[in-house]
Amino acid sequence: MAKPEFPKLSEKEFLILNLLVSKTGEMYGLELVEKSEGLLKRGTVYITLSTLEDKGFVAGRTEPQRDGVPTPRRLYKPTGLGVKVFRAFDTAGGSAWLKGAMA
Amino acid sequence: MRASDMLRHYETSIRDYYSPHMEAIRQYHDMLEKHGLGMRLAALDEINRRLAIPDAFASNTKLHDYAQRAGLQLPGILDTPSARAATELSEIFERQRWESEALRRSIEEKAGYFSNNYFSGRYFDFGGSARYETSLGKLMSEEQDRLAKTTTQAWTSHETEIHTQIIATGITGATERDLEVNASDAEEPVEPIQQTIAFPPGTDMIEWARTWFSPDRVEKTFQPMIGEYQEEHCRLLSCKADPAEFQQLDKDYRKSFALAVAWETLLFVGRIVGILKGSKQQRD
Numbered sequence: 001m002a003k004p005e006f007p008k009l010s011e012k013e014f015l016i017l018n019l020l021v022s023k024t025g026e027m028y029g030l031e032l033v034e035k036s037e038g039l040l041k042r043g044t045v046y047i048t049l050s051t052l053e054d055k056g057f058v059a060g061r062t063e064p065q066r067d068g069v070p071t072p073r074r075l076y077k078p079t080g081l082g083v084k085v086f087r088a089f090d091t092a093g094g095s096a097w098l099k100g101a102m103a
Numbered sequence: 104m105r106a107s108d109m110l111r112h113y114e115t116s117i118r119d120y121y122s123p124h125m126e127a128i129r130q131y132h133d134m135l136e137k138h139g140l141g142m143r144l145a146a147l148d149e150i151n152r153r154l155a156i157p158d159a160f161a162s163n164t165k166l167h168d169y170a171q172r173a174g175l176q177l178p179g180i181l182d183t184p185s186a187r188a189a190t191e192l193s194e195i196f197e198r199q200r201w202e203s204e205a206l207r208r209s210i211e212e213k214a215g216y217f218s219n220n221y222f223s224g225r226y227f228d229f230g231g232s233a234r235y236e237t238s239l240g241k242l243m244s245e246e247q248d249r250l251a252k253t254t255t256q257a258w259t260s261h262e263t264e265i266h267t268q269i270i271a272t273g274i275t276g277a278t279e280r281d282l283e284v285n286a287s288d289a290e291e292p293v294e295p296i297q298q299t300i301a302f303p304p305g306t307d308m309i310e311w312a313r314t315w316f317s318p319d320r321v322e323k324t325f326q327p328m329i330g331e332y333q334e335e336h337c338r339l340l341s342c343k344a345d346p347a348e349f350q351q352l353d354k355d356y357r358k359s360f361a362l363a364v365a366w367e368t369l370l371f372v373g374r375i376v377g378i379l380k381g382s383k384q385q386r387d
Contacts, residue, residue: 030331043359047366050323071309073330
């Protein structure tokens with residue numbers, strides 16, 4: 001029987017999930033960068049978000065096209081699985097990990 | 104020549120300089136609106152709005168600058184509040200001129216790009232919203248030629264105006280040379296600004312990503328990045344940010360884009376290696 005694989009979460013992924021779970025509603029990549037107080041950078045946030053989306057922890061949707069901006073942005077929210085994984089990491093000391101990263 | 108006459112001359116010359124540009128910008132505005140290029144429209148609106156600032160203030164300062172170089176006295180104007188305001192406004196005026204020039208060049212480049220793409224059999228597509236047809240390629244090429252002509256004419260008339268002033272006031276040869284240098288100096292700052300402003304920004308990056316990566320990767324990684332880059336660019340435009348801020352933003356997002364390309368390439372290689380390993384294990 002195949003061994004069940006425990007979900008993996010990097011520091012940045014945990015931080016993004018933390019921000020998404022703590023906010024009701026969807027967020028943009030840039031909003032996450034601003035809210036992270038310097039922990040997330042523009043250079044990595046989009047890559048990390050796409051990885052989270054591939055893992056199924058985050059659901060993204062393309063926003064409707066608006067006047068003035070030809071390329072639509074993407075809005076993100078945590079999935080049920082994402083919330084569960086976040087809670088599991090949080091219970092296992094994820095917040096302390098995050099605090100260590102923030103220190 | 105009296106100061107008021109000189110002021111009138113310069114106002115006329117500045118208006119002459121702007122009018123062909125404004126007409127060209129308006130024509131592009133209509134054309135771009137037809138093809139749904141909103142980002143450019145926002146930028147053009149911003150420039151049009153800024154151009155509404157009275158030119159008289161700026162020309163007032165310019166007049167003083169020329170008059171001082173020519174050794175003429177224009178009493179009673181330099182110390183007035185309007186002259187002080189003119190100093191500030193002249194900076195704005197200069198920036199507008201550079202921006203409109205940069206915009207013109209950017210549009211010209213784009214026009215060339217559209218035409219080249221069309222003639223090589225490719226179509227340019229902004230987020231699947233617009234398909235460019237033969238008429239657009241031709242129209243933009245014609246506009247490009249026309250703009251180049253009007254710019255040359257505008258500068259020629261501007262320089263002729265300066266020569267008229269020189270002859271009318273009987274300025275010496277040395278001062279005449281100074282004024283000629285001054286007139287040619289005005290063209291120089293266009294280059295660095297041109298690098299800063301490109302409309303719409305990030306288009307080159309998203310098109311490149313679409314060429315090399317799957318639609319899924321573009322949608323998940325590159326599109327959100329460029330979307331927010333354009334959003335920030337719009338925000339900077341609306342708060343009249345310094346060109347340095349535009350440059351910084353462009354630098355940041357190009358770095359992000361390079362990182363994303365490297366990451367996606369690594370992922371792709373990883374997937375290939377995974378597939379190869381899987382097929383080898385099956386054979387064994």
